[in-house]
Amino acid sequence: MEKHNTEQPVIYIRDLYKSYYIGEIEVPALRGVDLEVYPGEIVAIMGPSGSGKSTLMNMVGCLDSPTAGEYRLEGQLVSELVDDELALVRNEKIGFVFQKYNLLPRATALENVELPLRYSRDPSRMRERSSNALERVGLADRMLHKPNELSGGQQQRVAIARAIVNEPAIILADEPTGNLDSKSGQEIMDLLIELNKRIGTTVVIVTHDSNIASQTQRIVHLWDGLIVDHLEEA
Amino acid sequence: MNFLPVLKEALNSIAANRMRSFLTILGIIIGVGAVIALLAIGQGAQASIAGEIESIGTNVLYVMPGNLMEDITNPQKLTLSDVSNLSNRARAPHIARVAPVIFSSTTITYGSDTLSTNVTGSTPDIQQILNLEIQEGSFFTESQQSSRASVIVIGPRAAERLTGKSSGIVGTVLRINGHPFRVIGVTKPKGGNQFSSPDFMIYMPISSMQMRVKSSAGSEEVDYIIVQAQDSQSMSLAIQETREIMRSSHRLTPRQPDDFTITNQEDFLSIANSITQVLTILLSGIGGISLLVGGIGIMNMMLVTVTERTREIGLRKALGARKSDILLQFLTESALLSLIGGVIGIAFGWGLSSLVGLIAANSGAPLAPVIGANSILLATLFSAAVGVFFGWYPAQRAANLQPVEALRYE
Structure with a gap:
């Protein structure tokens, strides 16, 4: 990791806290997390359920604001932005890949990929950019198919095309292979690794599958709201 | 977006x-x-x-007996002498024509067919006042009026309903109250049918009506009077003249209210x-x-x-x-x-x-x-x-x- 020290990290998190409230009772989910991810890295975040994995992902994805602490995304302090500003950050800097694909059922693959561009400040050449993204994930011949006409692996490829169409700073994948058989799951992993190598997109994968995690450059273990040395993981 | x-x-x-x-x-x-x-x-x-x-004309006003607004004891009937007073051009320069009307709902018979409709008895002037156009034959004349001729002018739909024909009706003899009447004219259809039905109306000389339909020969009494002003601009003057003439004709003192009512198309x-x-x-x-x-x-x-x-x-x-x-x-x-x-x-x-x-x-x-x-x-x-x-x-x-x-x- 020494080689990164001269570079600015894509994700820079310091002393991040997040608590939920059930009535009056405070339930801490993150208790002072430090994390740095450098450009071009492919990182896995692992941890059992209840470890704060999802909460950390929501923070990194700018879907939620921390209770305390600092989060810089490409140098921009995002931990203090308001709703609509966060929407813009999500739109331009983060490409989401979900476990359940989350495609619009009534829209074609192409229309699904176009969706982030429609909320973008630069909606130019929407068709062209979307079809390029679909070509890149190997679905050039499935552009006008609807999700229910595609296999699970193909649907997840559409979701990945949607994630990269805006050329984001990071791809944030939440259990991207969780709904797929092992063969399709491996194809998705191969695609993410290839995108990381070929285009240099930073990839953060949240998973509990150690086989998936082992294919990344670095694994971050989360335990009880804290990042721990991987040796402690049982 | x-x-x-x-x-x-x-x-x-x-x-x-x-x-x-x-x-x-x-x-x-x-x-x-x-x-x-x-x-x-x-x-x-x-x-x-x-x-x-509006097909009747905007410069027509009606004089009816009684007063709807005030309580009148013994309102006088409208009479033919009221009509002749109103017809005095010197006293009423803005009135063009005046026609008395007596009115009756009767049953008309043609062969075995019958039709209940309204019969209007008036003077030939009513043709101009109500703007009645004739599609066949002619309207009744002054001489038919004075000779109490048994002639009628019939509305086109009444004619069709009775005879089943839409033309060639002139000359047909219809019976009203058992008396035979000869059709001498058919009016042109007017359309609009909300109040009365002009196309179902039957017109005859007022004198014939008194004698043969109402059995009131020689009576002075009329149901209402239709007055036509010179034009629609002189309506208000015509109303004023009508009122003055009617008051003097009925010998009302200045303190007595009108015992008649004047209305015009615009009111309706x-x-x-x-x-x-x-x-x-x-x-x-x-x-x-x-x-x-x-x-x-x-x-x-x-x-x-x-x-x-x-x-x-x-x-x-x-x-x-x-x-x-x-x-x-x-x-x-x-x-x-x-x-x-x-x-x-x-x-x-x-x-x-x-x-x-x-x-x-x-x-x-x-x-x-x-x-x-x-x-x-x-x-x-x-x-x-x-x-x-x-x-x-x-x-x-x-x-x-x-x-x-x-x-x-x-």
């Missing part, structure tokens, strides 16, 4: 739940349809009444207008309530839609949709839904009013429903506004969803 894809998406979403969408907008369809139909029928009725009244017209207006407002109110109920239906459906699509909303937010984008999307959907209801409602209302027009025409009271551009515009804008108003709360709820929670929603 471009509005076109938003519109397309809203349409897709409505189309995806066709049955549900249709049931939801049924209230709007009925509401808009009712308002459109009622406005059309109301305007049609108004036009038809106005047309009928404004009464008719205010009746149809009240009806229109009343019925539109009922339509409005239906729109309100329809709007609540839309709100309900949109709330269900927002809940069903919580995950989708979360996804859109994750991909960068702002609150305003989500708000716009759902408002577009509800406005479009309501607008579609409005458009179908306009078609429905048009069909309904055409049907009423058809039924009216078949039952002998022609009525042409009028669907104005303004009522279409109003219905369109109003239904869209209903959609926006009732869609606001659900859309606001969608826009305020937290992305994290929305994405987690199952």
Whole structure:
């Protein structure tokens, strides 16, 4: 990791806290997390359920604001932005890949990929950019198919095309292979690794599958709201 | 963000739940349809009444016995001497013509066919005053009037109903009260049929009427008097002259109120207008309530839609949709839904009013429903506004969803 020290990290998190409230009772989910991810890295975040994995992902994805602490995304302090500003950050800097694909059922693959561009400040050449993204994930011949006409692996490829169409700073994948058989799951992993190598997109994968995690450059273990040395993981 | 894809998406979403969408907008369809139909029928009725009244002429006024406003003891009957006083050109320079009228509902017989209709006895002047045009034969003359000739001029529809013929009726002999009358003329159809039916009317000399129909030969009494002013500009002067002459003719002292009433077409017209207006407002109110109920239906459906699509909303937010984008999307959907209801409602209302027009025409009271551009515009804008108003709360709820929670929603 020494080689990164001269570079600015894509994700820079310091002393991040997040608590939920059930009535009056405070339930801490993150208790002072430090994390740095450098450009071009492919990182896995692992941890059992209840470890704060999802909460950390929501923070990194700018879907939620921390209770305390600092989060810089490409140098921009995002931990203090308001709703609509966060929407813009999500739109331009983060490409989401979900476990359940989350495609619009009534829209074609192409229309699904176009969706982030429609909320973008630069909606130019929407068709062209979307079809390029679909070509890149190997679905050039499935552009006008609807999700229910595609296999699970193909649907997840559409979701990945949607994630990269805006050329984001990071791809944030939440259990991207969780709904797929092992063969399709491996194809998705191969695609993410290839995108990381070929285009240099930073990839953060949240998973509990150690086989998936082992294919990344670095694994971050989360335990009880804290990042721990991987040796402690049982 | 471009509005076109938003519109397309809203349409897709409505189309995806066709049955549900249709049931939801049924209230709007009925509401808009009712308002459109009622406005059309109301305007049609108004036009038809106005047309009928104006076909008689705007410079005609009626003198009737009695006073509706004040309590009169022993109002004097109107008489032929009142008529001759009014006909005095020196005293009434603004009056062009005066005609006495006696009026009777009788049964006319032709062979074995009978028809109950109204018979008007008057002087030949009534032809000019009421603007009666003759399509066959001629109107009765002064000499037929003084000789008490048994002649009648008949309305075209009465003639057709009795004889089954629409032409060649002149010369036919009809019986009224057992007395034979020869048809000497048929009037041209006038159309408009709301009050009396000019096309069903029968005209005869007042003298013949007194002798053979009313059995009141030699009587001075008339039912009412029709006065025609020189032109519509001299109406008010003609009314004033009529009143003065009538008062002196009835020998009223200055302290006694009028024992007669003068009305003119404009009075009738404004009464008719205010009746149809009240009806229109009343019925539109009922339509409005239906729109309100329809709007609540839309709100309900949109709330269900927002809940069903919580995950989708979360996804859109994750991909960068702002609150305003989500708000716009759902408002577009509800406005479009309501607008579609409005458009179908306009078609429905048009069909309904055409049907009423058809039924009216078949039952002998022609009525042409009028669907104005303004009522279409109003219905369109109003239904869209209903959609926006009732869609606001659900859309606001969608826009305020937290992305994290929305994405987690199952």
